[in-house]
Amino acid sequence: MQVLRISSSNLEVRGIFLFNSVFRFKMAPFLFICPFFIAYAIFGLYPSLYGLWLSFHQGMDTYNFAGLQNYILVLKDQLFWKSMWNGTKLTIGSLFFILPFALGIALLINRPHIAKRKGYFATFFFSPNITSAVAVGIMFGFIFNHESGVLNMFLGLFGIEKISWLDDPLWTMPSLILLCTWRYLGINILYFMAGLQNVPADLIEAAKIDGANPFQRLWHITIPMLRPIMTFIVFQAILGSYSMFGEVFILAGKGFGPEQSLIFPTSYMYDTAFRGNDFPYSAALGYVFTILMLIIGLIQLKFFNVRNQGEG
């Protein structure tokens, strides 16, 4: 009954107290994290939402509502699917060439007698990753030059005929995979090395005692233990391959490469918007691309069985 007799002024005081305690407790962290959200809202969220709005319109100078027309056209656009196919080819190259190569080097660096110098190796392999994409494109343009390129000169030492790396559609993708290997090998080695620190040495030791050979230890212990980091590395490789832009923009020049072998979704989006003056269609291309990337990401997560990764 006493509780019922609490006056309204008491309630008010208690309310203010409660509000203040919650407010005092939560306001400061929000203020500390808000710079990111402010920047994100301006430079990330707003353009994304504006892009979404734009993708439902058509026109160059004035935009008219067009419903799903742009999305229908994107799905019928052969050039878009060609760009996705090129992205798929580069993804395959990244997954089956760059990543195993990076894992091999990471395993090598992780060996006890080399591990002491791993900082040196990390710097050596990582430096290409911080080189600007434009500089890399220009540099590899020279390396791949048919007549004066270093690569053809090197192959010439072994009697191999000159290859038209950037002019023959059969060789453009291998050229790009070579470029990506140089550029992204280091960062992938670092990721794998970080993952290898989580492989318990005693588990490897126990396997050795049980008579497991190096390949069995790699296949049955190391690789399964690397699964969480591999989920991330593979997703990065897929996303990076489909989103290839700077390097191909330089290597392909004003076109999309021989037989359109250097067109990628992002370079197609850029061309549509800036050369074609068609920002709404470019926005629709971007959204379809994003949705496809999400689907590929979900399939990959399913493949890596992410939900059960935490379970022993």
Add this chain to the structure above:
Amino acid sequence: MKKLLLYASALLISVSLAGCSSGSNSAASSSRDTVKESPKEDQESNKTSKGEKKKLVVWTFVDTHNKYYQEAKKEFESAHPEVTVDIKLLENSALNDKYTIVAKSGGKDAPDLIDVEQSAFPRYIKGNIPFEPLDIYMQRDKLTDAIPKGRQALYSVDGKPYGIEIAACVSALYYRKDIYDQAGIDVSKIKTWDEFVGISKKLLGKDKFIFPGTIKDQGSFEMLLRQEGGDIVTADGKIGFNTPEAAAVLKRIRAWKDAGIMDKNSPDGPQLWAAFKKGKYVAGFGADWWAGFLLQNAPELSGKWAAVPMPQGGPNSLPTTVAGGTGMAISKFSKNKDLAWEYLKLTHLNTKMVVKGFQIINLFPALESASKDPTLHAQSKMTEYFGGQDLANLYGNLIPKAPNQNQAWWRPLVTKAWDKFEPDYQKGRMTSEEFLTNVAKETQSSIDAEASRQN
């Protein structure tokens, strides 16, 4: 009090960090564009109030143009003390992307004047053109015929000029006079390509060609097609390269490559000029800027070269062609259009200033009245390089004969279609006619697709 201080400091840090993030973004874009001016200054570029000077902002992407415009700025500012000219040097792609964004977002921070490279111009002529038509200004100042029609066509849409070309870009045939003289060949008497190629065969040898060449034929094709009176775009804006003349040009290039007259794949960059120095190539055809590159990159060959009008191919052939170009346009969003026109007039249409510009830029001017100026005909490093030859006289005579180069918004689509089919053409899987038909069909299909999306 303590809590209050905590909130205040958190708020202060938040605001300053948010400021940092936007600041760093501007800085990033600035560094990309190689513009060193702050955005605040940009916003104020067109603001004027009593007592404040008006600011004329000029964007260019060529360093030599920048130097020339700086020279013109001194003259302009002394004639217009109420104005300051602010010239910004940007990277070419960044300049065009930035202007496209500015135009799309209502013209805020737009420059008053902008240098547009001819291959970038098509992106601006689809839809509302973000430049001021110059016909009224040219008519008012009686300058309609100051620039040759062929050069003016490059920046004209529906007969209206939107830019003024700085260079004539007329082409000639350049050859190693010492080598040809030694072989007893007088190139100046040669009239046709067939004659030139036939007589030059005696100079061929292992790793010795007449012309450099590339796997992609599009560049040479476009130049030689214009020499035959054709063009990628017809005067009425249609596809102009699927013709018997164009097929003949493509066949000529292939014949040159097959006979070893033209190298199938020359090295790039410095190694190309090294090949010239070694005598791997003994001739070349190109605009005056190509001869400038030769002088700059192979100075050891000074005095060994000569230039003549281009030998002719078919019945409609001309003794020259055109390649490249950069026009200056007035932004549609400029708040000082009359002043901008005055500056444009000074840099591109004033004989005295254009002659001064020739000494800085080293490009033969498009302005017809300037081509007769004695300064252009005086001895220089360039004339010395060409054995004392009066190159200005040669270019001056070629300018009236130069072909048109027409513009269309879809011109860049040709390169994409060309790239699609060229590997098969180069491997001999299709004839010149089939190749051009395929490129034309692909281009038309891309034009239709883009047009239907935007209608």
